[in-house]
Amino acid sequence: MAATRTAADVGLRRLLWGRGVSAIGDGLWFTIWALYLTRVLGHSPATVGLGMAVAGAAGLVAAAPIGALADRLDPRRLLVALTAVRAAAMAGYLPAASLPVFLLATVAFVALANGGSAVRTALVAGLVSEQAARVRALAGQRVAQHAGNAVGAGAGALVLALDQPGAYRVAIVGTVVAFLVLAVMTLGVPAPGRPEPRARRGLRSVLRDRPYCALVGVTAVLSLCWAMLSTGLPLWIAGHTDLPLALSGAMVVLSSVGIALGQVPAGRLARTPDQAARTAAWSGVVLAAACLLLATTGSGAGVVAAAVVVGAGVLHLAGELGYVAAGWTLSLGYMREEDRGAYQGATEAATATVQMVGPGLFTLALDGWGPGGWVLAAGIFLVAGCAVPGAARWAARTRVRAGQRARSR
Structure with a gap:
């Protein structure tokens, strides 16, 4: 061993x-x-x-x-x-x-x-x-x-x-x-x-696993935090504030350093699927708070507005760390070990879908509604995060029932 x-x-x-x-x-x-x-x-x-x-x-x-x-x-x-x-x-x-x-x-x-x-x-x-x-x-x-x-x-x-x-x-x-x-x-x-080949069900069974797909789907919505940093923040600073554009670059540096220092410790908040579901919910709340902070900086300039952006960046970092750690634990914890590749593929597909629409969402929302675009993003983060615990409980119940059926055979 x-x-x-x-x-x-x-x-x-x-x-x-x-x-x-x-x-x-x-x-x-x-x-x-x-x-x-x-x-x-x-x-x-x-x-x-x-x-x-x-x-x-x-x-x-x-x-x-x-x-x-x-x-x-x-x-x-x-x-x-x-x-x-x-x-x-x-x-x-x-x-x-x-x-x-x-x-x-x-x-x-x-x-x-x-x-x-x-x-x-x-x-x-x-x-x-x-x-x-x-x-x-x-x-x-x-x-x-x-x-x-x-x-x-x-x-x-x-x-x-x-x-x-x-x-x-x-x-x-x-x-x-x-x-x-x-x-x-x-x-x-x-x-x-390697799992037993006879136990594999394949990709179709993963796509029919509605509780799992719902869980990774709502969790993937939190990956909008990446488009928020790469697209939303620079567009906002350049088009809606009088702050230097370099500030958005500084937030990227803050995020990179924070991830390097904090991603491993953040995993301790999501050691079990139950902990991960709660962490994902709190990540949605924190990311929503970051969006609402940024909404207050419209036409802002000077040290105070810059400090608010930095504060929002810190909240964004905390939300991203929690979301990523929770996403790993949930996608691994509720998958079938026999089909782990197929399950992880479905998880990546859900994230890729969100990443495709993320830049366009922030561009349209912020250009069209200004501060209201950040309020919309906050609502999306909040709803998605709060939906994770319920989806996780649904997935857990189906795994318990499947285990009971297997034991009764």
Whole structure:
């Protein structure tokens, strides 16, 4: 048993370091991609937007089936394959001046991201069976991800400062190498525990599991907090206040540092599904409070308004930490172990759906209604958070009944 634990620990460390290195590539690419695609390759913003929309839709459709594959195939090898394809797609951006090559590279790179996250979560669940240990492992990987993103974004800033085609291409090569490092490190992860094939029900049974789908659906609504920070806040500061736009960048830095320091401790608030449901509810309340604070800064300027934005940023960070920790525990705690890949794929699909509509929601709400847009967002967060405990109780009841039927046979 000790040897098994040691092997699992080694595997989790390899995944953590691999995730950190690949995140450097993510941070580098997401810092430079807009200028590279438009200024170096010469694609119009409309073309780039269309490519990203098509890729996002493909990722939404692919997430659940890819996750289900992890139940039938070795999730390590599947994750290696997905990472290698994404590395090849990134290399495809080097000659992607033609529209077909650009679309192919974009769809392959973006669309596999959500499915890869589902497979990674299923792999972690296969390496360790205890729920708190799973959440700790996922929290550690998220910390590594944000640390890597910060390093990559710093390197990307240097590329933007040089603003030369050669510098952009070197950055792309560096991103390819980062993904290949993750693929190689994943190959060294020990084989995870595999459920009995006869017990699997597959993706269709997951989609028919209405309590689970309702639970991850309402929980996923809280992921609007990411669009709130990346889209809502900068649009608000630029268009509705007299505060410096750099303040929104500072809030991103605050979030990244806070996640690095707080994600692992936040997992202690969601060690059990019951705790996770309560944490998700409180996260919705806290995120709603952050929105209401921001609504008071319309036409604001000076130190007081900036302090209110910072206070809202702190509340946003607390809400995000709680939501992420709760989401892991709920999605893992109520899934069927035999179909963990399929269940995690469904979870990623729910999150991807929210992420597709999030930027548009904040853009339309804030442009159309001003402070009222923040009130609307607050209401969405509050309703979603308060719905999580009820959905969790529904899921728990169905698991108890299923267990009773199984014992009576």
